[in-house]
Amino acid sequence: MDSIWKSTTRQFLRSKSGFAGLVMMIVILLFTVYSAAEVPQNIAFKWNNPQSWTGNPVGAAPVWVGVIGLHVSPSIPVSLKMWQESNVSAGAARFYEYNSNSSFSWSSSTTPQDVSFLPTFRGNAISATIAWTKPGAKAVDIQVSQVQSGNQYDANSPDFKNAISQYILAQTGQYSSGLTKSQVMSALFDQNGKGLLSGPVDTGDFTVEVQLLSTSPLNFTSNSSFNVIGTSYGPMGTDYYGRPIDLGILAGLPNALELGILTSVVAVVGGVIFGGLAGYFGGRKDGIMQWTTIVFLALPALNFLVVISYSSSLTLLEEGLLISFLSWPFYAIIARTVALSIKSQTYIEADRAMGIPAYRTFFSHFMPRLAPVSIAYTVLGIPAGILLVETLGFLGIQPPNLITWGTILDSAFFNEAALYGWWWWVLFPGLMIVIATIPFVLMGFALDKIIAPRVTNFD
Amino acid sequence: MIDVHELRVYFDSARGLVKALDGVDFHVGRGEIVGVAGESGCGKTTLALAISRLISSPGKIMGGKIEFEGRDIIEMDEDEFRKSYRWKKIAMVFQGSMNGFTPVFTIGSQIDEVLMIHGYHGNRVDRIAELLGMVELEPGIARRFPHELSGGQKQRAFLAMALAIDPPFLIADEPTTALDVLTQSSIINLLKTLRKKKQISIMLVTHDLALLSEIVDRVYVLYAGKLAEVGTSDAVFERPKHPYTKGLIASVPTITGKSISGISGFMPDLVNLPPGCKFAPRCPNVMTICKNEEPRVQRISEEQKAACWLY
Numbered sequence: 001m002d003s004i005w006k007s008t009t010r011q012f013l014r015s016k017s018g019f020a021g022l023v024m025m026i027v028i029l030l031f032t033v034y035s036a037a038e039v040p041q042n043i044a045f046k047w048n049n050p051q052s053w054t055g056n057p058v059g060a061a062p063v064w065v066g067v068i069g070l071h072v073s074p075s076i077p078v079s080l081k082m083w084q085e086s087n088v089s090a091g092a093a094r095f096y097e098y099n100s101n102s103s104f105s106w107s108s109s110t111t112p113q114d115v116s117f118l119p120t121f122r123g124n125a126i127s128a129t130i131a132w133t134k135p136g137a138k139a140v141d142i143q144v145s146q147v148q149s150g151n152q153y154d155a156n157s158p159d160f161k162n163a164i165s166q167y168i169l170a171q172t173g174q175y176s177s178g179l180t181k182s183q184v185m186s187a188l189f190d191q192n193g194k195g196l197l198s199g200p201v202d203t204g205d206f207t208v209e210v211q212l213l214s215t216s217p218l219n220f221t222s223n224s225s226f227n228v229i230g231t232s233y234g235p236m237g238t239d240y241y242g243r244p245i246d247l248g249i250l251a252g253l254p255n256a257l258e259l260g261i262l263t264s265v266v267a268v269v270g271g272v273i274f275g276g277l278a279g280y281f282g283g284r285k286d287g288i289m290q291w292t293t294i295v296f297l298a299l300p301a302l303n304f305l306v307v308i309s310y311s312s313s314l315t316l317l318e319e320g321l322l323i324s325f326l327s328w329p330f331y332a333i334i335a336r337t338v339a340l341s342i343k344s345q346t347y348i349e350a351d352r353a354m355g356i357p358a359y360r361t362f363f364s365h366f367m368p369r370l371a372p373v374s375i376a377y378t379v380l381g382i383p384a385g386i387l388l389v390e391t392l393g394f395l396g397i398q399p400p401n402l403i404t405w406g407t408i409l410d411s412a413f414f415n416e417a418a419l420y421g422w423w424w425w426v427l428f429p430g431l432m433i434v435i436a437t438i439p440f441v442l443m444g445f446a447l448d449k450i451i452a453p454r455v456t457n458f459d
Numbered sequence: 460m461i462d463v464h465e466l467r468v469y470f471d472s473a474r475g476l477v478k479a480l481d482g483v484d485f486h487v488g489r490g491e492i493v494g495v496a497g498e499s500g501c502g503k504t505t506l507a508l509a510i511s512r513l514i515s516s517p518g519k520i521m522g523g524k525i526e527f528e529g530r531d532i533i534e535m536d537e538d539e540f541r542k543s544y545r546w547k548k549i550a551m552v553f554q555g556s557m558n559g560f561t562p563v564f565t566i567g568s569q570i571d572e573v574l575m576i577h578g579y580h581g582n583r584v585d586r587i588a589e590l591l592g593m594v595e596l597e598p599g600i601a602r603r604f605p606h607e608l609s610g611g612q613k614q615r616a617f618l619a620m621a622l623a624i625d626p627p628f629l630i631a632d633e634p635t636t637a638l639d640v641l642t643q644s645s646i647i648n649l650l651k652t653l654r655k656k657k658q659i660s661i662m663l664v665t666h667d668l669a670l671l672s673e674i675v676d677r678v679y680v681l682y683a684g685k686l687a688e689v690g691t692s693d694a695v696f697e698r699p700k701h702p703y704t705k706g707l708i709a710s711v712p713t714i715t716g717k718s719i720s721g722i723s724g725f726m727p728d729l730v731n732l733p734p735g736c737k738f739a740p741r742c743p744n745v746m747t748i749c750k751n752e753e754p755r756v757q758r759i760s761e762e763q764k765a766a767c768w769l770y
Contacts, residue, residue: 283516345558346553346554346555346556346558346559347558347559347560347561347562349513349553349559350551350553350556350559350560350617352513352545353511353513353545353546353550353551353553354545354546354550354573354576354620355541355542355544355545355546355547355576355577356572356573356576357541357576360572360576364561364564364572365561368561368563368564369561369562369563
């Protein structure tokens with residue numbers, strides 16, 4: 001027994017596809033461990049709530065697309081900390097003033113898509129003033145009245161628009177109303193010459209000074225921020241809601257593997273035991289069991305899944321079991337055929353003559369012969385399971401609050417990613433489905449060759 | 460030891476009842492080696508399987524008794540039979556015993572399994588070595604897998620497994636069929652030694668008459684599920700009475716190259732047996748009575764009986 005496993009392992013590692021598959025699987029497992037450790041547990045709730053992602057750029061390309069010749073601007077988080085307190089008295093009233101300044105360097109030739117000011121403090125503030133200084137020393141003062149902690153103020157907010165139209169008035173003497181977000185952004189970032197809203201982008205160090213004014217003391221527990229929201233973000237970009245694709249990919253990885261492995265293992269083990277028993281019993285029992293298998297095989301799996309997933313909210317475990325429940329008959333039929341051929345062997349008859357109990361014959365003489373086939377089918381069943389689960393996710397048939405690559409693709413389809421040219425929203429989840437299945441396919445082929453050598457290699 | 464009375468084993472087939480054994484008497488005494496001879500399909504293997512209760516559907520024991528040490532094993536509960544008779548009292552070496560080992564376990568572990576299931580109390584490792592020694596195999600064979608052994612070695616290893624629990628009765632169904640003559644004779648010598656040392660009774664089923672004449676005390680000749688002739692080895696082989704036995708002996712090739720005279724015709728269809736003597740259509744000495752009435756087994760001499768109208 002021992003040496004058979006040893007020699008199988010050796011053969012497996014010696015085969016190119018088996019070894020490559022194993023290495024890829026280890027890499028994928030490391031990412032899964034990383035995902036389990038790093039991605040927060042409640043990510044799915046956050047993922048499905050668009051409010052959670054408002055600080056992120058929308059439809060941003062991956063940061064590395066500059067390599068392939070696309071012009072994008074980076075996203076730079078500017079943290080506001082070390083608030084300096086000073087007291088101001090004006091007559092009988094007493095004011096508290098808090099100052100913080102920060103700077104960032106801008107080298108991209110593209111204007112970012114947005115800026116966002118997100119103050120965080122405890123207490124009541126009257127107003128905030130953002131002093132924005134460009135590398136060319138031009139400055140804009142943006143007054144935010146009735147500033148509230150946790151609120152986000154971006155280029156679209158009236159405070160920004162008012163400040164920018166005053167800036168334009170001061171620079172050109174012309175009053176402009178109804179500024180768009182991109183006009184606000186170019187006023188903030190361009191080297192404004194005569195045509196104020198069409199100059200090249202100013203590069204160098206920008207400074208941001210923020211002053212909060214209050215009648216009572218404020219408390220700063222966490223950092224406020226002033227984020228420059230560019231047109232690129234993270235290794236895989238973001239989607240329509242500003243969700244980083246890489247986070248979705250990472251969160252979907254354990255789900256894909258878990259479902260793929262669960263469906264494959266349960267279906268193969270269940271199918272092989274059922275089919276193996278049918279072949280082992282033979283006769284009338286075999287007839288009944290085979291009939292049952294065929295009835296289950298004939299169940300329309302997709303309709304079944306649609307009805308069940310709409311009529312009850314499944315968990316991941318239940319979905320996996322449901323899929324295996326619908327796919328075990330394939331393995332049962334294969335196992336029955338193998339079992340029938342084992343049954344006709346002399347050693348099974350010998351077992352009976354020896355008085356070896358039936359259950360023992362089954363588990364010690366049938367199952368070991370079925371085991372290699374089962375292992376190969378399990379490994380090959382995992383990619384099939386992953387593909388099925390992602391397909392179902394794309395069709396919207398899956399447990400609620402579960403991130404799968406299929407649902408990412410579904411939302412890309414729903415939000416017309418192709419129309420916006422947001423190829424990263426489609427490419428990465430699609431690629432991941434392929435990448436996650438390849439190691440299992442490679443290993444399955446290697447095992448299949450060892451277990452059922454059909455093709456002779458002449459080299 | 461074994462007494463079979465009027466045993467009938469029929470197989471249900473789409474064409475009708477196949478009468479594989481139709482009222483056969485059979486007896487083996489303690490320490491006796493008894494041969495069962497006949498051509499393929501005459502019922503010899505069915506008899507061996509019936510005694511070890513291995514007749515499976517669509518076959519069925521339709522009548523008769525198989526008494527083992529005075530108890531009818533047909534009536535016995537399957538569980539009781541399995542626990543206290545199978546391999547403990549009735550062991551069997553099969554026609555294809557060299558394939559009787561599961562390919563995925565070592566020889567030793569399979570013998571060990573038998574010892575364990577039948578509750579062997581001694582040291583099992585020692586016992587396995589002892590058994591392998593008994594059949595003239597190295598103890599190291601225990602660690603080998605079946606595919607690593609030759610046909611003869613496997614056959615002997617299986618014999619060792621058959622002897623694991625010291626059964627008083629051993630059925631050897633064509634134990635040497637697929638083996639070369641040297642291995643054959645070594646296995647036959649082994650059986651002889653076993654009988655001498657352990658006083659076990661052996662039922663040797665084979666179509667190889669030369670082999671039978673070498674070793675058995677008594678021989679049963681079966682034809683179409685019926686007993687044709689029975690007698691001591693000397694009587695049957697020296698002075699065969701039944702025309703079928705005569706034909707069978709004449710069909711054995713000799714090394715000196717005398718021409719072989721076979722038996723013309725074929726064995727009758729077991730579904731549609733002729734009304735009289737089953738051998739009548741092929742018999743050289745056929746008479747009118749043979750075609751109409753079935754002969755009964757008659758005592759011809761002290762050591763010989765035959766079912767033939769000639770006597």
